[in-house]
Every structure is written in C-alpha cells, then in structure tokens.
Amino acid sequence: MSGVEKVYGGTGLSASQVEDGSIFVEHDALDCEYTWDAGVAIGRYLQELKNGRIIGRECDECRRILVPPRMFCEICWRPNDRWVYVKDTGTVNTFSICYVNWDASRIEPGHPPHLPAVIELDGATKMIGIMHILGEVDPQAIKIGMKVKAVWKPEEERTGAITDIKYFKPY
Amino acid sequence: MGKRVAIVGIGYSTFRTTSQDVNYREMIFDAAFKCYEDAGVKHPREIDAFVATSEDFMEGVSIADEYVPDQLGAATRPVESITGDGIQGLAAALMQVQTGQLNLVAASSFSKASNVIDYYNVVSYACDPTYIRPLKEHPYFIAGLEMMKYLHGTGTTKEQCAKVAVKNKENALDNPNAAYGSLVSVEDVLNSPMRFDPLGLLDTCGDIDGAIVLLLASEEKARELNKEPIWINGIGWGTDTPNLDSRINFGAEAQYAKLAGQKAYKMAGIKSPKNEIDFAEVDDTFTYKELQHLEALDICAPGDAGKLLEQGAFSSKGTFPVNVSGGSLGMGYSHEANGTQKVMEIVLQLRGEAGKRQLDGVKTGLAFAWRGIPTATGAAVILSKDK
Numbered sequence: 001m002s003g004v005e006k007v008y009g010g011t012g013l014s015a016s017q018v019e020d021g022s023i024f025v026e027h028d029a030l031d032c033e034y035t036w037d038a039g040v041a042i043g044r045y046l047q048e049l050k051n052g053r054i055i056g057r058e059c060d061e062c063r064r065i066l067v068p069p070r071m072f073c074e075i076c077w078r079p080n081d082r083w084v085y086v087k088d089t090g091t092v093n094t095f096s097i098c099y100v101n102w103d104a105s106r107i108e109p110g111h112p113p114h115l116p117a118v119i120e121l122d123g124a125t126k127m128i129g130i131m132h133i134l135g136e137v138d139p140q141a142i143k144i145g146m147k148v149k150a151v152w153k154p155e156e157e158r159t160g161a162i163t164d165i166k167y168f169k170p171y
Numbered sequence: 172m173g174k175r176v177a178i179v180g181i182g183y184s185t186f187r188t189t190s191q192d193v194n195y196r197e198m199i200f201d202a203a204f205k206c207y208e209d210a211g212v213k214h215p216r217e218i219d220a221f222v223a224t225s226e227d228f229m230e231g232v233s234i235a236d237e238y239v240p241d242q243l244g245a246a247t248r249p250v251e252s253i254t255g256d257g258i259q260g261l262a263a264a265l266m267q268v269q270t271g272q273l274n275l276v277a278a279s280s281f282s283k284a285s286n287v288i289d290y291y292n293v294v295s296y297a298c299d300p301t302y303i304r305p306l307k308e309h310p311y312f313i314a315g316l317e318m319m320k321y322l323h324g325t326g327t328t329k330e331q332c333a334k335v336a337v338k339n340k341e342n343a344l345d346n347p348n349a350a351y352g353s354l355v356s357v358e359d360v361l362n363s364p365m366r367f368d369p370l371g372l373l374d375t376c377g378d379i380d381g382a383i384v385l386l387l388a389s390e391e392k393a394r395e396l397n398k399e400p401i402w403i404n405g406i407g408w409g410t411d412t413p414n415l416d417s418r419i420n421f422g423a424e425a426q427y428a429k430l431a432g433q434k435a436y437k438m439a440g441i442k443s444p445k446n447e448i449d450f451a452e453v454d455d456t457f458t459y460k461e462l463q464h465l466e467a468l469d470i471c472a473p474g475d476a477g478k479l480l481e482q483g484a485f486s487s488k489g490t491f492p493v494n495v496s497g498g499s500l501g502m503g504y505s506h507e508a509n510g511t512q513k514v515m516e517i518v519l520q521l522r523g524e525a526g527k528r529q530l531d532g533v534k535t536g537l538a539f540a541w542r543g544i545p546t547a548t549g550a551a552v553i554l555s556k557d558k
Contacts, residue, residue: 026300026301028300028304030296031289031292032228032231032287032288032289032292032293032296033288033289033292034230034231034286034287034288035286035288036194036195036231036283036286037190037191037192037193037194037195037283037285037286038194039192039193039194039195039196039197039198040192040193040194040197041194041196041197042194043194070196070241071197071200072197072200072204072241072242074240074241074242074244074246075246077204077207077214077215077244
C-alpha cells in the first residue's frame with residue numbers, strides 16, 4: 001500500500017454524444033401490459049374499500065385476523081375461516097420521512113415530504129398492519145405508537161383501490 | 172447418478188383459458204395443498220425446501236420469487252426460484268435432495284398467461300435488441316422460418332404436421348385437465364388461417380392458466396410416504412446458440428433437444444430410447460415441434476417422425492404413444508409450467524391414475540419441454556416406477 005494513487009488519462013464521454021448518435025447505443029422502452037386477477041381475497045378487500053370499510057380474514061387455528069385478507073393461513077396451512085371487519089383506526093408501527101420522490105428526484109425545499117407508514121389496524125391481530133401514508137400531521141411530530149384514523153375519499157370518488165383511503169391522520 | 176430421488180406427491184389446479192375468480196396465490200395454494208395431501212405430508216413444515224419456477228416478465232413483477240412462499244407453505248423456509256422451464260426447476264429440486272442434506276423438496280410452477288395482455292411483446296423482449304427487434308417482425312416468424320427449414324430438410328410434409336394437431340386435440344378429449352380438446356381434420360388444420368407460412372393457426376397451441384406442484388423425496392423418505400414412488404432416473408437440459416442464424420442445422424434438427432436427451436439418457440443408463448422407454452410427453456408448442464423433437468430425442472431417425480405418425484406409432488394405441496394427455500396443442504400452453512405439465516402426465520400414467528386415457532403396462536416415460544420462442548433451450552426427464 002503505497003498510498004499513491006496513479007491517475008490514468010482518458011477520453012470523457014458526454015450525454016450529447018449518445019444523443020447525436022456519434023456513440024452507438026441500443027434504446028427501447030418497455031411496453032408491457034398486465035391485468036392481475038384479484039381473486040377472492042383481494043377482490044373482496046377492494047370491494048370493501050370502495051364501500052368505505054376494511055375487511056380481513058380470521059383463522060380459527062392460530063386465531064389471527066389477517067389484513068389484507070388472504071384465503072389461507074400460511075402458518076397453519078389451511079383455508080382460513082371467516083370474513084371480519086376491522087376498524088379504520090390504528091397505530092403507527094413504523095414510518096419514514098421521505099425527501100426523495102418515486103422518480104428519485106429530490107423534493108423541492110418548502111414542499112412537504114412523503115410519509116409512508118405501517119398502520120396496525122384496531123381489530124386485526126397485533127403486528128399485522130397495512131402499508132399506507134400519513135397526512136394532516138407535522139412530520140416531526142410523528143411517533144411510533146401514535147394513534148391514527150383513515151381519511152376516506154368521498155364515496156363517489158372511490159374505485160376499489162387502497163388509495164380509496166387518502167391517508168391516515170392522528171386523532 | 173447419485174442418490175435415488177422420487178416424485179412422491181403431485182397437486183394441480185384446474186387448467187383453464189382464464190381464471191378471473193382466483194388470484195395466482197389462491198391457484199398455487201390449491202395445487203400445493205393437494206400435492207402435500209397426495210403425498211401424505213400433513214404440514215409443509217415437514218418439507219425441507221421449496222423451488223419455484225417463474226419468469227418475471229410473465230408475472231409483471233420483478234424479483235417475483237419474493238412472492239412465492241406463502242402459497243407454498245414456505246413462509247420463513249428455504250426457497251429459491253429458477254427462471255426456466257419447470258423441468259429445470261425439477262432438476263434444481265432433485266439436486267437439493269441429492270446433496271443428502273434434505274429429504275423432501277417441493278417444486279412449483281404456474282401460468283397466469285391470461286393476465287399478460289401483451290404476451291407477444293414479452294416474447295419480443297426476449298429477442299436480440301440489435302439483430303432481431305429492429306426488424307419489427309412478430310416474434311413467431313422464427314417458428315415459420317424453422318418449420319420451413321424442417322420440412323425442407325427432412326422431407327416432412329405439412330399434412331404430417333397437421334396430423335399432430337389432429338392426434339393431440341383428439342387425445343385431449345379424454346383428459347379432464349385439457350382445455351383445447353376437439354375433433355379437427357387434417358383439412359381443418361391446413362385450411363386454418365395462415366400466419367407465418369408454413370405455420371398456420373391450428374399448428375399453434377393456445378394459452379392456459381394453471382398451477383402444478385410436485386414433491387420430491389429421498390429414497391428413504393419416499394418409502395415412508397403414501398404414494399408409489401415415481402423415480403427420477405435421468406434429467407438433462409441443453410441450449411444451442413442464441414444466434415438464430417448460426418444454430419447448428421437450424422430447423423432441420425433441434426440441437427437443444429438432442430443435448431438434453433443425451434444427458435438424461437446417459438444418467439438413466441438408457442442406450443436405446445425407443446426400446447427402453449414406453450411413452451413420452453414431448454413439446455408440441457407448434458405441430459412440427461413434436462416431430463422435430465422426437466427425432467432429436469432419438470425416438471426415431473431424422474425425417475422418420477412424420478411417417479411413423481401416419482402409421483399410428485405415436486397414437487395412444489400405438490407402439491410409442493406421444494402426448495396422450497393432448498400435449499400443449501390439446502391441453503394448452505402453460506409457459507413456465509410447460510415441462511411440469513408433461514411430468515404430471517407421466518406421473519399419472521405410471522401411477523395408473525390417468526383415467527380414460529390410461530396406457531397399459533407403462534413403466535418408463537420421457538417428458539421433454541422446449542423453453543419456447545425465441546430460445547434454443549430444452550429439458551428432458553426420464554421417470555419410472557418399480558416393477
């Protein structure tokens with residue numbers, strides 16, 4: 001380890017050389033379309049969100065109430081037993097204050113950060129939660145364990161998606 | 172060959188052209204639940220590891236193997252995914268058991284082809300971006316080119332190819348798991364809309380949704396379980412060059428099938444495939460493929476498959492039944508589960524559970540799958556039962 005770093009010269013490449021075609025590259029944009037069959041569990045879950053309710057499934061063996069619902073218990077390895085409505089209130093399990101957008105650009109100074117959080121819903125088994133976002137809250141005031149409540153879109157705007165809940169806010 | 176490994180359980184969902192009432196997780200759970208039940212395994216915690224076969228582009232989710240565990244009963248257990256044909260997944264599971272460290276390994280594969288709106292785009296993204304995609308041809312043109320060369324190189328006729336569709340679609344009528352069973356005539360096939368000359372519409376199989384789960388066991392474990400063990404005697408896979416224009420004897424001979432077959436035969440100690448194997452499920456994604464593959468797999472001499480087919484050799488009552496299940500032309504094409512679908516039929520036949528289409532006295536079967544356009548990859552497996 002001499003500690004001396006040798007610098008090798010070279011020819012720098014620029015984006016404009018790619019754009020003007022003087023450097024050959026292959027370019028194509030993916031164009032694939034999919035439609036995922038919701039099936040029994042997700043289908044009912046989305047229908048109930050449209051109705052302004054959150055539904056889960058209960059397993060009679062381990063007694064867990066699973067949200068989002070699935071039709072089988074992956075632990076007990078059996079079809080689970082019944083639909084159970086849970087409340088639209090819950091507790092923040094964990095959260096992050098995000099200053100970077102979906103496309104990796106930075107949020108402009110002065111604009112609010114994104115606030116994704118895991119919400120443990122009241123009525124579901126402890127440690128079972130749904131991923132959502134927080135709103136109407138000072139980011140610096142968010143704490144793990146904070147009580148929150150769903151803020152729903154107006155009924156006519158709901159489509160059967162998790163975004164039928166706009167966000168969860170402290171209450 | 173190392174330690175003996177057997178298929179001790181099989182489970183499958185219904186096979187349908189669409190399956191809107193179930194999510195893929197529910198479909199796979201159905202197959203896995205039936206598989207473990209079939210083997211007499213009460214809970215998947217008795218299973219040591221899980222192998223899933225999947226292709227992210229077909230699922231529309233990347234790193235799709237992260238979504239595998241729950242529906243296989245594999246939550247918090249060792250799981251790996253194989254991007255390839257189901258027989259390649261089976262090979263991975265087999266090797267895990269052969270390490271001697273694991274006694275029971277499950278292998279799953281499935282198709283939700285009906286959810287892929289632009290399947291041909293998915294296929295086209297598998298084509299070389301420099302040499303093929305700029306030509307802007309529908310990727311199935313490759314099958315047209317290959318069939319043209321196969322007919323030219325072997326003297327096989329379009330009528331003989333049409334008879335593959337006639338046979339397989341009729342066989343499918345006796346298979347409750349087949350979605351494309353029908354009585355079609357040679358004329359129907361020849362007169363079906365021409366797509367990529369000489370390849371017509373009825374020379375091409377349709378898609379299917381469905382899930383299949385297999386359970387593999389070490390010899391010791393296999394003897395303890397419910398079902399008669401179906402032994403994996405040999406397995407092999409092979410790939411020709413990805414460059415279409417420099418594949419060895421392109422079209423006239425399926426090099427990948429030859430390589431895969433030779434490896435599987437060697438492992439199984441098979442010297443004369445047509446005499447030592449009783450029946451086969453062989454990839455028939457396109458009609459000519461069944462004939463081309465039979466020749467490459469040394470079931471008959473190059474150029475003889477069409478003639479033997481016409482003589483009835485490959486019919487269910489023939490000397491060497493091929494695709495009694497209906498094959499992909501009769502059952503439907505299940506993408507990553509293509510090879511597993513063939514393995515499933517061999518297992519059912521060897522167990523004597525094939526219902527109306529049951530073959531008499533079969534002891535050894537061959538399953539062979541091709542990975543589809545534009546690949547030159549295939550995988551073969553030899554299965555047998557104790558006398």
